[in-house]
Amino acid sequence: xxxxxxxxxxxxxxxxxxxxxxxxxxxxxxxxxxxxxxxxxxxxxxxxxxxxxxxxxxxxxxxxxxxxxxxxxxxxxxxxxxxxxxxxxxxxxxxxxxxxxxxxxxxxxxxxxxxxxxxxxxxxxxxxxxxxxxx
Amino acid sequence: xxxxxxxxxxxxxxxxxxxxxxxxxxxxxxxxxxxxxxxxxxxxxxxxxxxxxxxxxxxxxxxxxxxxxxxxxxxxxxxxxxxxxxxxxxxxxxxxxxxxxxxxxxxxxxxxxxxxxxxxxxxxxxxxxxxxxxxxxxxxxxxxxxxxxxxxxxxxxxxxxxxxxxxxxxxxxxxxxxxxxxxxxxxxxxxxxxxxxxxxxxxxxxxxxxxxxxxxxxxxxxxxxxxxxxxxxxxxxxxxxxxxxxxxxxxxxxxxxxxxxxxxxxxxxxxxxxxxxxxxxxxxxxxxxxxxxxxxxxxxxxxxxxxxxxxxxxxxxxxxxxxxxxxxxxxxxxxxxxxxxxxxxxxxxxxxxxxxxxxxxxxxxxxxxxxxxxxxxxxxx
Numbered sequence: 001x002x003x004x005x006x007x008x009x010x011x012x013x014x015x016x017x018x019x020x021x022x023x024x025x026x027x028x029x030x031x032x033x034x035x036x037x038x039x040x041x042x043x044x045x046x047x048x049x050x051x052x053x054x055x056x057x058x059x060x061x062x063x064x065x066x067x068x069x070x071x072x073x074x075x076x077x078x079x080x081x082x083x084x085x086x087x088x089x090x091x092x093x094x095x096x097x098x099x100x101x102x103x104x105x106x107x108x109x110x111x112x113x114x115x116x117x118x119x120x121x122x123x124x125x126x127x128x129x130x131x132x133x134x135x
Numbered sequence: 136x137x138x139x140x141x142x143x144x145x146x147x148x149x150x151x152x153x154x155x156x157x158x159x160x161x162x163x164x165x166x167x168x169x170x171x172x173x174x175x176x177x178x179x180x181x182x183x184x185x186x187x188x189x190x191x192x193x194x195x196x197x198x199x200x201x202x203x204x205x206x207x208x209x210x211x212x213x214x215x216x217x218x219x220x221x222x223x224x225x226x227x228x229x230x231x232x233x234x235x236x237x238x239x240x241x242x243x244x245x246x247x248x249x250x251x252x253x254x255x256x257x258x259x260x261x262x263x264x265x266x267x268x269x270x271x272x273x274x275x276x277x278x279x280x281x282x283x284x285x286x287x288x289x290x291x292x293x294x295x296x297x298x299x300x301x302x303x304x305x306x307x308x309x310x311x312x313x314x315x316x317x318x319x320x321x322x323x324x325x326x327x328x329x330x331x332x333x334x335x336x337x338x339x340x341x342x343x344x345x346x347x348x349x350x351x352x353x354x355x356x357x358x359x360x361x362x363x364x365x366x367x368x369x370x371x372x373x374x375x376x377x378x379x380x381x382x383x384x385x386x387x388x389x390x391x392x393x394x395x396x397x398x399x400x401x402x403x404x405x406x407x408x409x410x411x412x413x414x415x416x417x418x419x420x421x422x423x424x425x426x427x428x429x430x431x432x433x434x435x436x437x438x439x440x441x442x443x444x445x446x447x448x449x450x451x452x453x454x455x456x457x458x459x460x461x462x463x464x465x466x467x468x469x470x471x472x473x474x475x476x477x478x479x480x481x482x483x484x485x486x487x488x489x490x491x492x493x494x495x496x497x498x499x500x501x502x503x504x505x506x507x508x509x510x511x512x513x514x515x516x
Binding site for chain 1: 243272308495500
């Protein structure tokens, strides 16, 4: 089994096909979207592939150590490319192919007009535990 | 109460319940409930007859569950009049339980989870912790697995190879938290080896024992990976090595070679060398030839290239490597090592850094990065 992080970006990923800001959707479209995500998570729990999911606030800042005193805080390394992570889901699946399949499905969550958003999701493998046999 | 003794009894007790007429899933649930009760009894109240106690309690749990389903009343009456089985059959039942839990219709993850619970006697919580997933996820995996095999008859002979694959998956997880999966895999494989004379069961047991024996020397106290050649061989467990070699020799004497015996033979040759320099690389290459012949496994071919590099020199190793797919895991790391041995530190440093980026585990990535850093420092020096 292998764990993967499915990362949803607010910004930073290529634009989705059905790229309408959420505040322009109808309430029904929003409800359908939220329901789709909840159903997806519930189904993965049922298949024993669910590990974790969390939503993140859109407000993120970059911080770094800059000598004694208050660390500087900025909006991003470069204002134009600020990458915002919306949230994640962690899955534990039999392999990479399955991870891709599930990410594709999550990306089909309905958006404006009830049509799939086609948003880009980032799929990142977890570093594995040290296997016993390595020689 | 002795938890490990109870865990050993789990497959036996499931077998007894199934023999009395419980279906597998219900028997498995009942035994788990009985185990929970056993933990509640606590260590202050040792049982004189743990097996009898566990059977009695599990049977009561099963009847309670069966009674709750009125539609099953008829069957309940039937199973209650079922005679108690004789003592000689529990090994057969346990063997069948191994086959059932590794049934080919299950995904590897489900087979592993079901085996650890029904044969290993671990709780769902323990299995979830070992695999770092939520308990609810593991519970679902197990109940789905039980549904998948619910139609499979308990007395069908199974395929030893699928059982061995599941046990090897457990062993290779090697996570040591509350439950040491490598140790658990060895315990289950020992149990299986006692029930069947299959050579490959012995081969896998020998392989696990030999690898496990070297485990204390494989990582430094700070978690750093220690390569085979640099390991403190005084920290290898000689008792496990001796046992592994004995088990392997008995298996090889039956003259039915399989991949686990061949792998164990390679591990035995490593374990046998008092220093890295004394390693019999020529014989190791011969065993890798056997392994490649048996499996055609690309990872075996890659390891063979390493052994060729040691036996016949880095050039020969690089030539063997050149015949393999560069996309193989660890291909770049092997290339880096052989180029360094061949006297080309610039290429080696570049390849080590590249291999580090591809490494699937943190200790491995750190090890490879350190190798690149070491060579780069020498080049600057």
